[in-house]
Amino acid sequence: MKLFLNTCLICFISIITIHAQPFYESYNWDANPSYSNQGVEDSNMASMKEKIVTEFYFDDQGNLTEYFLEHKVYYLNSDDKIEAFNKVYLPYDSESKLVVNKARVITANGEVINLDESKILTATDSETDRTYKYFAFEGVEKGSFIEYMYVVNRYPSYKGKRITLQSDYTRKNVEFDLYSPSNLLFKFKSFNGLDEVERDTISEEKKHYFLKLDTVELLEEEEMAAYTADKQYLIYALDANIAGRVKDISSYANVAQNIYEFYNEERSKKEISALKKFLKTINYKKEDDIDTKLRTIETYIKNNIFVANSTSEKLSDLYQITNDKVANERGVIILYTAIFNELDIKYEFIYTCSREYMRFDKEFEANNYLQDALFYFPKSKKYLSPTEIDSRYGYPPAFLTDTYGLAIKEVVIGDFKSAVAKIKYIKPIKAEQNVDKMVIDVTFDEDDISKTHVKLDRSMSGYYGMYIHPYMDLVKPENEKEIIEGFAKNLDEDAEIVSKTIENKNSNLFGIKPIQFIVEFTSNKFVENAGRKQLFNVGDLIGRQQELYQEKERKLPVEGEFQRSYFRTINITIPQGYKIANLDDIKIKNEYIKEGKTLLSFDSYYELNGNILTITADEHYRINHVDTSLYEEYRTVINSAADFNKVTLVLETE
16 A cells, blocks of 8 residues: 555645745757767666656645656667667656656767657547646657656655665756755755765755765665665755744654544544444454454455545545445555554554565655555554555565554643654564475385375465465355466466365455365376386476576665465385485575574584485575675575475386
8 A cells, every 4th residue: 555645644834935936937948959878888778867856846835746847858769778778757646747748869870850739649548537748759759869858847846855876777967956045955865875866055046955966876676675765865855944834844743643633533423433443343252362353354354355545535534435335445544543542452553664665764754755654553562554455464565564654652641642752663573473394295106106196285374374374265165176286287287187176265264274175196207218217206296496596796685575484295106116215305405504503504404214205395494684795695495495496216126
């Protein structure tokens, strides 16, 4: 969920009205452009100019508004990049006004082709009815430059804004400017090695902050990295209004109070009556423990309340929600809050953002960190995501854990209720709670050793089970058959299914017991004849494993989604008259230990009792963030499973 903090959180400010000319009115591109591709001529693309200007401005009525300007020049030198940039979309919506919009193509031989109005198009999304404007570039050939500039006049966003200045191509002549009335002071912070924003001390009629860079080096995407979070970017937020002597305008203390009051407003008798009627449809008992009660409430809401992508006030009205069974994101939070209050379940609001996109900064207060909402329950010490349908109590969206967030807690003094804000670490779900476990029994056909009989018992808990377990009650029998047979077919698409069953499939058991799939099948895939020897591809029984290749020096840290454990046990009945010649090939062990704790590990080993060979291959990832300095250790561990996947046992006659 992306939570947009609305007008209820806007801090009203005093105004000093200065009708200085907006910056964009005096800015233009060069009438006779002469861009050079020097230094990037062999690149598929590069940015030759990136100018971003945000200006906060008091209009003639004394209202604060925002002018946002972008001026960009791209060098395009491949068919793929030309195709990718044949349409450039503008940040325009029905509540904004496009003040300036123009674009042109400068061909490789210097010809300038200006886009006329017919090439600045409008489109409407059929699902959301949102209107878009975009430039439609034509006549672009390899070695050309495309240039465009636009200015949007829009409702001001000043309590936290991210500006990203790095991408997977080189950017040259990069400039960021922020102008504001002289009474408004902004704060800035740069991330991932970006230079800090400076303040222009000469400008008097306006405040002017700027950042100017000759080059921003490209940052290539890497596997298992939080690429967006690792780009160079800056965040700004309004800090003070010196005319009104107002400080900490973007502080979390104000946010917390506003959120608390908004979601805990006094409910009418009509709403309370509708809520109580709604609660009677949920199959919970008053004496249930908190875990049971919360699982039941969440399952009912997520199965029966449709969450619409809409800002309609009707969809955040408690009475309408309980009657119509439709809510928007704000509305469903209102519903949960009302239920918890009615049942006297103590909770805290938590607001954070995905660490895939941006790592929550503990020191810099800005509303753009407050994108996703969770509930935290002090009694159980667990989280619940109100709007993510694929999440369940105790297992919030994984990228919202192992990070920080803003906790909003109710405080009661006598009859007075209020809220306090505190930055809180959102603990990750431990690896031992996210388990993929396989027990595999293998026997060989007495008459044809190339034919194996396999019994696969696979159980999944935590995030591994969450993608399927909560929905099993809704799965049709034919689809259930497809799911369980799929575990065998993933190992051998020609497998012949002998039997199949599912244990603990009741969706109410998610978070209590693992869902368990047991399938027996025969296969001719795993054994190959090599004369007097038989080659048994035992590693194939655990399925294909991820393998990390690294031709270049690793630049970005690994950002795992969640901690996890794999337990694999393979019991092999060695056929009479045979022995295994290369048992030591099974032994693979790699690990990373810090302060006496094993954080990353793969360990495969065996035990031989008579003709029963038991192979164990366990794998653990007990950290999510792996620094670049530890990448080789991580890669070695994760590749160990791929190495095991390649293990082939040699069966030879005794």
